[in-house]
Amino acid sequence: MEVNVLERLPNPIILKKLMKVQASLNIILCRDEWLRYHSFVQDWDEGVCMAKIDNGAGDHLIILFSPEGSIIKGFDHESELSPYAQDEHQVLQGIYDDVPKELVSLLEDDAIEKDDVTFCIWRKSSDVNWHKGKVEIPLGVSDGSDFLIGCIFHTPEDFVEFAEGYFELSPSLEVVAKIYNDFPITEEIINILNPGCDVKEVLQELELLRLRS
Known part of the structure; x- marks a missing residue:
């Protein structure tokens, strides 16, 4: 299962894009910041971006992207x-x-x-694969990596299914797919996904997120 978890992770460039896409969708669909499942901070530290998954139930995944490489801490x-x-x-x-x-x-x-950690995965910028800490895990025990890495939704279909369960919304698959495919997020797109929200506020948040790649 451990190898499978590592193989499910794309390279850091694609992973960062996925985390930004999901954070963007969370900003549009959920105006209460504390309830968002996926978030992204472009300027967490000098040259460092941070992505986070927080299910509100005590479990989280933090990904830090830096010039030296990327590290994932899961709990x-x-x-x-x-x-x-x-x-x-x-x-x-x-x-x-x-x-x-x-x-x-x-x-x-x-x-x-x-x-607060049950697993750590990392990849130096010179690496071609992800690595995971060598921990003796008893048979039948999980470190949570399978579950938490599974909260990175690689396809618009997976995200829509998640949103239906978590946000109790039914976002348009066609519109979500556009965001996954780098289509610019317009006022129209925001209004389709979350009618009645403050579009100007959403756009301001998205600007911070998409400041740089």
């Missing part, structure tokens, strides 16, 4: 690998042990909550 609060399930409340050995220093240092910001 499944129900996993037996959670630090809160350990006697010493410590991060399990192996999760961060092999991560290059220039990438693991990206997690040191207090807002990242580095120690």
Whole structure:
């Protein structure tokens, strides 16, 4: 299953685009920022972008994109690998042990909550594959990576299915597909997806998101 998780991750350029697309759609569909499932901060730190998945139930996935590479920190609060399930409340050995220093240092910001982790995946800019920390996972136990990586929706069909369940909305597949295919987000598109929202506010948020690639 671990290899499958790594194979399901596209290269960082495509992954960043996917996370921006999903964050854009969340901005349009959900005007309450705290309820958004996918978010993206273009200028998290100097030269660093941050994407986040937060299901509101205690589980999250944070992706940091930097010139040195990309790192993914995931936390499944129900996993037996959670630090809160350990006697010493410590991060399990192996999760961060092999991560290059220039990438693991990206997690040191207090807002990242580095120690809230059940798996870590990374890829240096010179790498051709993603890597995952070597952790002894007991049979039948999950680190949450399969579940949380599965919350990155690669197709407009998958996103629409998710939105129907999470936001209880039925966004137009045709319009969502346009956003997935880099079609410029216009006032018309916003109005189709979320009639009655403040289009000017949405466009201002999207401008911040799409400042640079």
